[in-house]
Amino acid sequence: MNRYRLSRFILPIYAVIALVYLLIPIVYTIVFSFNNSAGRTNTIWQGFTLDKWLNACQRPGICEAVGNSLLIGGVSTLIATALGTAIAYALVRYQFKARSLVSLSLFLPMATPEVVMGAGLASLFFNLGAGYGYMTIILAHVMFCLSFVVVTVKARVQTLDPVLEEAGRDLYASPSMVFWKITFPLLLPGIVSAALLAFALSFDDFIITYFNAGPVNTFPLFIYISAAKGVPAEANVIASAVFILAILIVIGTQVGSNLRQKRLFAIK
Amino acid sequence: MAFAAFSPSASKQKSSSPVKSGKIVLVLLLPGLLYLGMFFMVPLVSLIITSLETPDPSGAFGVYQYALDFSAYQRVVVDYFPQILRSFGYAFLATLLAVLIAYPLAYFVGVRLRTRPLVQKLTLTLVVAPFFISFLLRTIAWKQILSDNSPTLEFLRSLHLLGPQQYFLGTPFAVVWGLTYNFIPFMVLPLYSSLERLDLRLLEAAGDLYASPSAVFRRVTLPLTMPGVISGTLLTFIPITGDYVNASRDFLGASDTSMIGNMVQADFLQNSDYPAASAMSAVLMAVILILVTVYVRRTGTEELL
Numbered sequence: 001m002n003r004y005r006l007s008r009f010i011l012p013i014y015a016v017i018a019l020v021y022l023l024i025p026i027v028y029t030i031v032f033s034f035n036n037s038a039g040r041t042n043t044i045w046q047g048f049t050l051d052k053w054l055n056a057c058q059r060p061g062i063c064e065a066v067g068n069s070l071l072i073g074g075v076s077t078l079i080a081t082a083l084g085t086a087i088a089y090a091l092v093r094y095q096f097k098a099r100s101l102v103s104l105s106l107f108l109p110m111a112t113p114e115v116v117m118g119a120g121l122a123s124l125f126f127n128l129g130a131g132y133g134y135m136t137i138i139l140a141h142v143m144f145c146l147s148f149v150v151v152t153v154k155a156r157v158q159t160l161d162p163v164l165e166e167a168g169r170d171l172y173a174s175p176s177m178v179f180w181k182i183t184f185p186l187l188l189p190g191i192v193s194a195a196l197l198a199f200a201l202s203f204d205d206f207i208i209t210y211f212n213a214g215p216v217n218t219f220p221l222f223i224y225i226s227a228a229k230g231v232p233a234e235a236n237v238i239a240s241a242v243f244i245l246a247i248l249i250v251i252g253t254q255v256g257s258n259l260r261q262k263r264l265f266a267i268k
Numbered sequence: 269m270a271f272a273a274f275s276p277s278a279s280k281q282k283s284s285s286p287v288k289s290g291k292i293v294l295v296l297l298l299p300g301l302l303y304l305g306m307f308f309m310v311p312l313v314s315l316i317i318t319s320l321e322t323p324d325p326s327g328a329f330g331v332y333q334y335a336l337d338f339s340a341y342q343r344v345v346v347d348y349f350p351q352i353l354r355s356f357g358y359a360f361l362a363t364l365l366a367v368l369i370a371y372p373l374a375y376f377v378g379v380r381l382r383t384r385p386l387v388q389k390l391t392l393t394l395v396v397a398p399f400f401i402s403f404l405l406r407t408i409a410w411k412q413i414l415s416d417n418s419p420t421l422e423f424l425r426s427l428h429l430l431g432p433q434q435y436f437l438g439t440p441f442a443v444v445w446g447l448t449y450n451f452i453p454f455m456v457l458p459l460y461s462s463l464e465r466l467d468l469r470l471l472e473a474a475g476d477l478y479a480s481p482s483a484v485f486r487r488v489t490l491p492l493t494m495p496g497v498i499s500g501t502l503l504t505f506i507p508i509t510g511d512y513v514n515a516s517r518d519f520l521g522a523s524d525t526s527m528i529g530n531m532v533q534a535d536f537l538q539n540s541d542y543p544a545a546s547a548m549s550a551v552l553m554a555v556i557l558i559l560v561t562v563y564v565r566r567t568g569t570e571e572l573l
Binding site: 227 | 292293295296297299300301303304305307308309310311312314315317318369370372373375376377380385386389390391393394395397398399400401402403404405406407408409410412413415449452453502503506507509510511512513518519528529532533536537542545546549552553556557560
């Protein structure tokens, strides 16, 4: 029994250490966004300042790169979410022969290293004689986001009781009414998570983008190119802002759903 | 969030799913599948075609013509043999470390925190927090924390854990450190979704039958959470083999830590040696497909999606 007792303490301590390890680079990045660093290099702490936060766009090229990343992320997310949701719905709701082939073609992109996909797409565009730019980046991003959207939405479709749709049909709702009034609202949380995931994947992608960007600069490309000379504090500002926003969204939805559940229990 | 994305048993179908087929399925499936065909399968074919090309007879730099020339394969396997070994060696080590770090963490969050759902969710958010900050910047953060004259190394030197001439950046150790760190969330999520569903009554039953805690773990907990271990190791190992950011000189590596990805990137984007870059990618893809097939067969989880 002693051993059991001891293990009760070991695990929480271990978990706290692991969490601290995971958070160290994040805290470092946020702290150094307030560094009063001169010039490009942001390696030694030189005092607290809000300047970089207030004038993040002063650094040439950075806000243009962020704008490009937002545009590419937005468009890629829209397309990938639409295509992926349709596949996820079909996979759960319908029986068809080529199911394992479909699953395989969705699994393969997730089992392919990014460098292979990046080089493959770049060689395709090169062989076709197409110039690299926004178009090639978006085509690439939709491709690698698609499988992740399918997996995320599929999990949600599986929790959906088909009886609800049947009830709609029994009450003479047309197929499109059943979809928009019943299926879609119930799937929405899954679709939103999938879209957020796709956007995050697209916004932070470096490897595939680097192969297919041509003259277009994105935020990860900006960081990679500056890494040789020193990444300016303004990059930390942008990354920290994105981080804080994303964490607030996630925590907000978690606390919200927790409150809703508590209220449901209270009613019961 | 999208934690369910990595749920290993998401494939379990409801037995009551209606058996229907027809035009609607095609309408739903075709656009996405055609897209994947066009921008996933065709690029792989293009990669193979490019890998078989031969330099243009005019001798112009970066110009190639269609051929059935296998010499690029021979070249990359011989020239890049150290990088190939390193890629798989680093990936193996980093995946192993990631399991060792992630499993207890996932167990803590998925089993111990079960009684407090909100705390559980918030802790899980902290675990995946690295996802929300730029991949390149968090690697640069480690580079600066562990740089040769950093307070961290000075502290380790003052404790005599590190010799005065010893450093960290540019060593294989630093690269594996960075790879492990960057891919741990990919390991924790599938492990968590397995552990979260673990039926604790089975563990109690084993304990009641006089199984020691370690026997309970080896014979009940671990086998039941194996699907999570498998998808976690795949989601970690595969991207690591192709990663070249951590190993690159501007990040945690040096020229003698370069991996397959560094070679593909240099050949494609700097040396314009498209056949070599394509051949290296094709070899990487082939090795991964073989490893994944063998691994999945041996561990017995056929359907991962």
